[in-house]
Amino acid sequence: MSDKEQGASDDASSGTAAEEVPFFTRLVLAYVIFFKVLFDGVFAYRARGLRDGTLRLAPPPKTAAEMKDLASTKLERPSLPRQASEPPPARPPTDGALVLLSLLQREGRFIDFLQEDVSGFGDAEIGAAARVVHDGCKKALDEHVKLVAVRSEDEGATVTLDAGYDAAAITLAGNVGGKPPFKGTLKHKGWRAKSIELPKVAPTHDAHVLAPAEIEV
Amino acid sequence: MTRAEATPPRPVEGGGSQERFSVGIDLGTTHCAVARLELASAIEHGDKVLPETMPIPQMIAVGQSEARPLLPSFLYLPPEGENVELALPWIVDDSEPLVLAGELARAKAASLPGRVVSSSKSWLCHPGIDPRTPVLPAVAASVAEEGARKLSPVDAAVALLTHLREAWDVAHPELPLSLQDVTLTVPASFDARARDLTAEAARRSGLQQVTLLEEPQAALYAWVAQSKGGWRKQVAVGDVILVIDVGGGTTDFSLIAVREAEGSFELHRVAVGEHILLGGDNMDLALAHRMKVKLGRDLDAWQMHSLTHACRAAKESLLGSDAPETAPIVVVGRGTKLIGGTLKTELTRAELEETLVDGFFPKVESSARPIKRPRAGLRQLGLPYADDAGITRHLSGFLARHLQTMASTASSDGADHTHRTFVHPTAVLFNGGVMRAAPLRRRTLELLDAWTAADGGQPVRVLEGADLDLAVARGAAYMGAVRRGRGIRIRGGTVRSYYVGIESSAPAVPGIEPEVHALCVAPFGMEEGQSADEAPQELGLVVGERAQFRFFGSTSRREDRPGAMLERWAEGELEELAPIETTLSSETRPEGDVVPVHLRASLTDVGTLLLEAVPLEGSATSADERWKLELTVREEG
Incomplete structure (x- = not known):
């Protein structure tokens, strides 16, 4: 356990009452923990213990501000026993998502586009900007993610699903009854990321900066 | 010229067990690329093995890096205190200020023009500057930062090559690039000094076995390689292949003749164009x-x-x-x-x-010539961009200029050149990103066909090429196998004859500069490893003193042999190059002694011109006493 968590336990022993965590903080926390469980085996192990009640529950911090602090600072890997020659600290698991966002912003102004209030503009104006966004984002996507369709048939084609089809890659809609084989029409051929390759990130790099502020001197 | 000294093919095993690859490096004006060919398998399987390109890791944004097929030839010199958060897979030497190559540098060019070096290659052959002086980035005084860092064109080439070497070494930790057989491409139009500087940059970046190859030749090698042996059916003896290479920054033409020797094909690069900064x-x-x-x-x-x-x-x-x-x-x-x-x-x-x-490809007659604009008196120091943007006018000028060459050198193609007004190419190979555009290829072919038809010739064929962006690197890698006797070699040789200026001994007249005569020291067409005959003229050099000569080159005077003394020449026939110099230092000779010398030229195995002053027979104090003439002269302080 890290020193910080030790400190939290000490606080708890001084008898602070548990408080309700505000909704938005919970939202941030849920987001962070989702990725941590997904990418961090050690954390997932501990989370399971927490869920199963086998891990002693550390009392919550006192304030929402502290909670927020926890969410933003505890992205590092929980410290494991340190070895003599240590590899550089692993990047936080959210980096992949942040780097992809920065790529889409850099190549196609993706975030600028989504963050702009489009209600006051006509279709022609939005369309002109959308071209830039489409061209750039497509380039970024093509260069980093290899996309293939889940089903190779044309949309609208009749397909038959035998027993044991991959339910994770195919969802059924409509009137599904009885047992496979199912016969149906392909409505959406699905997308599968066959491979994804993201830029390498410097150990010191703050990936949360999706686009730096520009100042012309 | 002694013909017997042509280099024998290098042995298969080469420099040792760690030399496994022939590596081609395309050091382009706007992009660099690297390709490799495993030598043993190329020798064994011949034409079936193709060179493959190597992705190049590079910074693409602050804190982010990734490998891309091409490395943009841009260099970013970050302001002091800026942390670009390197994420390269190798450790960058931090004892010197950072010079960053690649996509991040290219992206910075728009917002920080005073800190990004671009097109540095074109500055290597800039006649008006010493390429070892820090002049880049060349920005207008209005955007120049006070005390900003500058690189010399040679430094810039070193930085790009160092990046490529690091990228190779990370991908091949057991087989460092310094031990591989590297072929580095240069524009065919590079003069002796620019080639020398390119070889120097390669040495400074840690490459040891480097051979220079002209880019249009590399493109033809790539075409030969990717045809997997089928090229022999696509050309015939007597063909004249025109290589049109239009890249991001430069346009380069070459003519390669297909001839017959002892029952098999021979490819001869017979002419190259001028350096045209247009792309x-x-x-x-x-x-x-x-x-x-x-x-x-x-x-x-x-x-x-x-x-x-x-x-x-x-x-x-x-x-x-x-x-x-x-x-x-x-x-x-x-x-x-x-x-x-x-x-x-x-x-x-x-x-x-x-x-x-x-x-850029105007419909012109074959008699059209590039338009030259008179220069304004005061110009900012910049690149000598082409005055005329009409590539087809440059092409017609090139073909006409080399008619004499073809007539004098074509021995076996059987064509009668005497009634023609320009060289008729029979086949065209396109290269460079620009020529990917079908309408531009179409226009070029239309014009070539129209020109030859009006001149009594036949339409030209197109040699369908490989990837026009990567062909040069691939062809250069293929060249490594060719040097080992595998596949056909393009015979090239120097494309210029070279002359030193000798002042005539006339009575001094105030206000009139003494007439300069040009003494031929290096003939046209010297091949790697060959030495030319010494010019018989005796020159006296003073021990301990620096001797400087004016230096000239000619792409059109092909008959001059060493020793030929030109008293006058046609306008544009001789082009003055940067001066050359030597300092006679000798331990065995007293200072101030006059040593009678001959000048001797040879072409090194690397592909650079070597000029030496050799003491006259009987006057040498040791068997190997000689002094190198530097082609690249530092400007007077």
């Missing part, structure tokens, strides 16, 4: 200026950059297959407000064809 970047800029007029408003530097970028994308879409009639041009605002600040217009196919096809 794809000029085309994008021309489109951008046209679109700026259409937008009808002033644009700042950043918007102009985005507009150029948009024009390049529109150009590629309109020149591709199934091209639409128009392509939208959108320049978005620089701030986060994307939609409000958008400038919008469109580029039509007609406009594109007018600007590019008619502007």
